[in-house]
Amino acid sequence: MRVAFASEPAYPDRPNEDFIGATADAVVLLDGASIPPGVTSTCSHSVRWYSHTLGSTLLAEMTQSAGPLPELLAQGIKHVTSLHDFTCDLTHGGSPSATVIMLRHTADRLDWLVLGDSTLILDTGTAEPEVICDDRLEQVAAPHRVRLDSLRGGTPEHAEARREYVETLGQYRNHDGGFWVASTDPLAADQAVTGTIPADQVDAVALLTDGAADAVNRYHLVTWRQLLNVLSQQEGPVQLIRQVREAERSDPHGERWPRSKTHDDASVVQVSR
Incomplete structure (x- = not known):
């Protein structure tokens, strides 16, 4: 596999909470869930620490084992949890x-x-x-975004609404009827969307965090086919992120495209034969 990628933090002075790792036969992409000011975490570790620790663990597992991917993810979550379950309170759902x-x-x-x-x-x-995305978060989040989306970004009212929104979503995280992400419970791996396809049927693969997929999902800058065409060009992943940032800067207060934050970490991986 040939792998090209780009990753950019939401702001130059803040850590990038995404993680990309690749070998000749495996790729992992993680998007750490940012914790806004005012939301208390019961874990002393950062979101970046979690995404990078789990990401590197998963990549190592994938190069050493041919086991099912959900099994490897469960093992990875369990391992990372063991690194801080004696130093952090992981029982109240505030973990990265x-x-x-x-x-x-x-x-x-x-x-x-x-x-x-x-x-x-x-x-x-x-x-x-073929576009694969686990949309359970969007299904849960939509009815709780009404007040947030009605407020101008960058205002104290918007910041408070975002804090309330994140705290509300926390009640649905890793629960039946809610949405599932990697955190402290290995059983979340059983909820992943999985599949297998003959390699000779695939010309290329793209992996995107939501901050990059917004080029299609939120800003409608390109279609999925056009996005793949962008990625196939020289510096394609960099170019896609550049287009997203231009759209965000044109609407800094979320008046055209309501959103919880002006910018998001954005990561793109393009895999070809």
């Missing part, structure tokens, strides 16, 4: 979390796993690529 995409090339097939609202795109040469 992350979405996960895992992609592995084994013999003549591609195995994939998606947990959370990051996006996996399989280009099978048809008019429309």
Whole structure:
């Protein structure tokens, strides 16, 4: 596999909470869930620490084992939890979390796993690529976004609404009827969306955090097919993120495109044969 990627933090002076890791036969992409000011975490570790620790653990597991991806994810979550369950209070749901995409090339097939609202795109040469995204967060979140989306970004009222929104979503995280992400419970891995496809049926694969997938989902700058065309160009992942940032800067207060924050960490991976 040939892998090209780009990742950019939401703001230059803040840590990037996304993680990208790749070998010749495996790719992992994690999007750490930012914790806004005013929301208390019961864990002393940062979101960046969690996404990078779990991401590097998963990549190592994928290079050492041909086991099912949900099994490897469960093992990874369990391992990272063991690194801080004696130093942090992990019982109140305030621990760092992350979405996960895992992609592995084994013999003549591609195995994939998606947990959370990051996006996996399989280009099978048809008019429309296959787009895989776990949309349970969006289904849960939509009715709770009304007040947040009605407020001008950058105001104290918007910041307070965002804090309330994040705290409300915390009640649905990793619960039946809610949405699932990697955090402290290995059983979340059983809720991942998974699949396998013959490798010779796939021309290219793209992995995107929601901050990059917003090029299609929120800003409607391109279609999924056009996004793949952008990524196939030289510096394609960088160019896609540049387009997203231009859209965000044109609407800093979320008046055209309501959103919880002006910018988000954005990461793109393009995999080709």
